[in-house]
Amino acid sequence: MSDSAPRRRLLPLIGHNGGRSRATCRFRCGDACFHEAPNTSANEYFGDIYAGVLSRRNVLRAGAVGAGATAVGLNGAFTPALAAPGGRGPNPRLGFKAVEPNTVDAVTVPKHYDHRVVIRWGDPVAADAPEFDFAGQTGEAQEKQFGYNCDYVAFFELDDRRGLLWVNHEYTNEELMFDGYTDGSAADLEQIKVGLAAHGGSIVEIERVRATGAWKLVTKGERPYNRRITATTPMRITGPAAGHRLLRTQDDPAGTEVLGMLNNCAGGTTPWGTVLTCEENFNQYFVGGEDAPAEAKPALRRYGIATSGDTREGNRRFDRVQERFDLSKHPNEANRFGYVVEIDPLDPTYKPRKRTMLGRIKHEGATTRITEDGRVAVYMGDDERFDYIYKFVTAKRYREGSRRHNDTLLDSGTLYVARFTGNSPDEEIDGSGALPSDGRFDGSGEWVRLCDNERSYVEGFSVAEVLVHTRQAADAVGATKMDRPEDFEPSPVTGKVYCALTNNTARTPEQADEVNPRANNKFGHVLEITEKGDDAGATAFGWIVPIVCGDPEDESTYFAGYDKSKVSPISSPDNVTFDARGNLWISTDGHPGTFGNHDALHAVPVEGRHRGELRTFATVPAGAECCGPYITQDQKTVFIAPQHPGDGGTVADPVSTWPDGDFPRPSVVSIWHTKGKDIGF
Helix, strand or coil: CCCCCCCCCCCCCCCCCHHHCHHHHHHHHHCCCHHCCCCCCCCCCCCHHHHCCCHHHHHHHHHHHCCCCCCECHHHCEEEEECCCCCCCCCCCCCCCCCCCCCCCCCCCCCCEEEEEEEEEEEEECCCCCHHHHHHHHCCHHHEEEEEEEEEEEEEEECEEEEEEEEEEECCCHHHCCCCCCCCCCHHHHHHHHHHHHHHEEEEEEEECCCCCEEEECCCCCCCCCCEECEEEEEEEEEECCCCHHCCCCCCCCCCEEEECCEEEEEECCCCCCCCEEEEEEHHHEHHHHHHHHHHHHHHCCCCCCCCCCCCCCCHHHCCCCHHHCCCCCCHHHHHCCEEECCCCCCCCCCCCEEHCCCCCEEEEEEECCCCCCCCCEEEEEEEEEEEEEEECCCCCCCCCCHHHCCCCCHEEEEECCCEEECCHHHHCCEEEECCCCCCCCCEEEEEEEEEEECCCCCCCHHHHHCCCCHHHHCCCCCCEECCCEEEEEEECCCCCCEECCCECCCCCCHCCCCCEEEEECCCEEEEEEEEEHCCCCCCEEEEEEEEEEEECCCEEEEEEHHHHHCCCCEEEEEEEECCCCEEEEEECCCCHHHCCCCEEEEEECCCCCCCCEEEEEEEECEEEEEEEECCCCCCCEEEECCCCCCCCCCCCCCCCCCCCCCCCCEEEEEEEEECCCCCC
C-alpha cells in the first residue's frame, strides 16, 4: 500500500445532496437541494446541440505565466493536448503522508506540521470591540467583532511580519448561536440584529509568530486597517445597471446605493490589490414573494426566491428589523443582491462597490487573469444545480500603480457565458462515469457574448436587463447546464484555469454529457480549461475533466489516470487554490454525509507523471466544512477556514466543542511545517 492514502472501506451516502445536515441547508442556501432547480429553461444539454462543433503579486504571476500545451482537435475544434510524459513544467510530488479520513473533533494535519487558530467568531476586529459574550451577544457588539461562518480567505502582506487577512462571513447558523432558537418569526429582535451583523466580511491585521508559518491576531496598538463589512454597510452600485428601474427602491429612488452584502461565499483578488467577494445564496433572506407584483415573479423564481406559500415560515425574518427584506413592499430589493463586490483592504474609507458589469447570479468565485493585451479577465461560477460558468473581460487595460484608473476597470467590458462541446459519441456518455473510448472526458468550448457596455447580444434584453437578469439571458443563448460550478483558480505555472463542480444528484442519465459525465453526481468533479493561445481574453477554449471525485474504489471515479489505489477519497470539491509549484489544493463541502468522515483539504499535482495523485492534507472538526484555502506567497502557511463546526447540533446538544472546548466557533486556522519547509513539501 502507498503511504499516500490508507485504504479503507468508506461509508455509503447518508442524507441528501452533498451530505450537509438539514439545519445547515436551511440556513446556508434556503434548502435549495430540496426544491426544484430554478433553471427550468428548455436548454438542451450540449451533447444534443453542439455535437459537431492574491496578494497582488500572486495574481500578477498567474496572469503572466506561459502557455500550456494546446492542439487543434476534430473539425478544427480547439482542445488541450495530452501532457508529454513527465510534463513540460515542474514535476513536483507531494512530500507529506496523507491524513487518514477521520471523525475527530479537531483540525488534523500531517506529521511535521502544526496549526493554530488565528481568529474566531466574536474575536475583536475594531479596537473598541467589547469582549465576546456568547449568552448576551448584541448586534452592536457583533458589528465590531469577527463575524460568523468564514469562507473565502485572502492575505495581503504589509511587511515580513505583518499582513491583512480578509475573510468572508457567508451566513449564520442561528441554532448554534442562540440557545433555544427555533426560527426568525419567534426570535428575539436582538438575535436578528446579531445575524445581520454577523454576515459580510472582516479585515484584520495579523502578525507572524516568531520565525514560523504560524500567525496570530494583532490585539494591541493601532490597527488602522481593521474593518467589519456587514449586511447593513452602505455600498455603491456601479456599472451599466446602476440607476436602472429594476434597482430603484423607496429608500434608494436613484438605484445607486444599497445596504450590505449577503451570503458571501468564494471570491478572488485583483492585480491592483483589492478583494472581489461574491454574493451567493441571497435568495433565502427575502419574504413576501407570494405578494410581489406578478411581472416580477418569474425572475424571482429563477433566482430561487419563493413566490407562493408562506415565505416567512422558517426564514431568518430580517424583515422584522428592516422592512426592505419584504418583497411585497419592496419588490426590487432582491435585485440589488447577487453581485461581485469590490473592497479595498488598504483603504478603510473605500466604499464597497457592487460591480453590476459582472452580472447577477449566485456568484461563487471571481478569479482574475491578465489577458495577452493587458486587460483583466474574471472567471465566475453560478453555484446552483444546472446553472452556468461565466467570464468577464475588461474593455480597458490594467495599469500597474494607477489606482484611480484600475478602479474603473470592472465597470466596462464584455460578459460571457460558457458553452461546452464534447468530442465523444453521445452513446459513450451514459451517466455511469465510464470513460469514453478515447480515455478521457474532454472537448472544446466557446465563450458566448451576453453584453458589453453599449450592446446586448441577447434578443429581448437591454444591457441592464442582461446584468440584472443574467440567468435568464444565459438561458436564452443556450449556455451549458453544469453541476454547481463553484470556485475558480488559474495555475501559476501553466495558466490553465480550474473549476470545482461540487455535485448534482438531480442529473439523470439522460442529462449526462461529457463535461458533466456522471448522473446522480453525489461527489462532484474538477474541470480544467485551457484558453486558446493561453490568452484569458480568447473566446474559444479546450477543456478536460481531470478528476471525477468520490471513493477511489468506486468505478465511476477518475484521477487523471493515476493509480487509484494510491489516492485519497474526496467528495464535493468547493474552494480551490494553487501553490507556487502548480499543485492544486481543494477544500471540500460534503464528507459528513458522503463517506461518514469529516471534510478536508486535499492537494493534487495537475501536471507531470504524478498528475492525479491526490492526498488529504488536513481534516476539519465535527460538522464543519473546510473553507479557504489560501497559501501565502512565501509558501510557509496555508490558511483554512472551518465553518459551521457543530452542524447538526444545537447549543443545548452540541456536536462539536471546537476550538475552545465549550461551544463551536467558526474560525480561521494557520497551518505550517514545523521545520520551516514549504507547505506540501
